[in-house]
Amino acid sequence: MKLHLLDRASAKNSSFTVSMNSYPHFLKIWHHHPELELVAIKKSTGTRFIGDSIEKFVEGEVVLIGKNLPHMWLNDDVYFSDNSELTAEAIAVHFIQDFFGEGWLSTPEVQPIARLFELAQQGVKFEGLSPKTIDEIEGLLQLQGFDKAVSFVKILNKLAKHPSYTLLSSAGFVSSFRKSDDENLDRIYSFIFKNFNTPIHSKDVAEIAHMNPSAFSRFFKRVHRKTFTRYLNEIRVGFSCKLLMEHNKSVSEVCYESGFNNISNFNRQFKTITGMSPSDYVKLHT
Template structure:
């Protein structure tokens, strides 16, 4: 079974995506999926199974995993214990090439990140040693999260003990081309979501006819392109609502919608509530 390509959207003010999930606020399963972003996952406790590529590994008391992009995998967490906490950190290769790489002092961290191509599973001692650092993430602002991640990477690059799951990870060249094409599509939407998005324009940009483009996108993501764009835009609308107590109309236009009733239907479909009720629940009447 081919993995679904997962779209990971970063907040406008962040170069990382860091999410914290408690046992009662567990993230919706992505199933068997792949994405170009690097990913580090810390699971506090409980037992589970890692399904990465063609390999499986069980863990019994939480786990810490670090893998590079383009590696198919299933969800890592579990719901065994009420006090469980799962921290998921994701960042793009540009975070390394445009930010970290300019500092020669971070050479050891860059070496560690390079090794994540083999998938790193850290031992229990390393996992326990970083508990205090990982539980901080959910209460930090953007700057604090970045600084805390660098601290975690510094520890892992100097003192972390790990197993490399793969000696090398084989990547089918055709599959790699498909993922690059999807990355280009996602980047197009990320840059154009507030404007008119033309299937004719994006399909020509990635070298497909409109019909072939729609079939390709559905095959790779198990969803329609229009559905993906609407979900992306409603996600942006949530970001704008969370930034400030803006009007529904203002957020509607900023996130790329032009029709109030259509915006309301799509927002409720993907976010579970109408824009006005979401705004009221966040800021009160």
């Protein structure tokens, strides 16, 4: 899964862009861009990849993604079938932090928004938002000029003060991704996300990184403050949580589809990372 840098430059007559995206399925592109992105899902379901977070997404969710944080929305298999009549729809707002003028985030009145942009570095999913908020985001499509800019600031202020949210990507991923001044870490992440549910080992990734296994292990632990094995297990467990929430596969099926090679290890790693067993997780989300 190659990481792409997308050009999301705003139009000349606007400091940010608002678009309604409607496709048979969302584009399967693992990408990043220098603009922040506010996404409101209108229709469709699937798996959301943001940094090292892998979760199920549903209609009605709103997510804010920080600049250069890799992400992708992957629809469920049914959206890719030849006879599918389903559509995937989302409103996306792309903007730079200083879209309202240089230095505006340093003013006292907008400190909640400045804090929100800091949180967005990991990706923020807002919990329990009113449907009215999505209507307000969609309403930006009908506005122009000053009215559009002021309305967007009001939406950001409402999101900044919303009490319930979840940070998506780990701080370790964001920190290590920022430190990448060459393609080495990009290659590592791309290989892991493409192959995490297959039998891979640290020596396989070491080859991708052009390092010997022991040097790679030291490098990875220094960057992430955890071993490669722990990191891989967290990715696999995150994906297994998404599968378990869909309620259409048994725990053993989820185990093997997530990249684990036996049930006992799956159960052990799942409980270590989530604090509960896979079966308890299913009951919690029933």
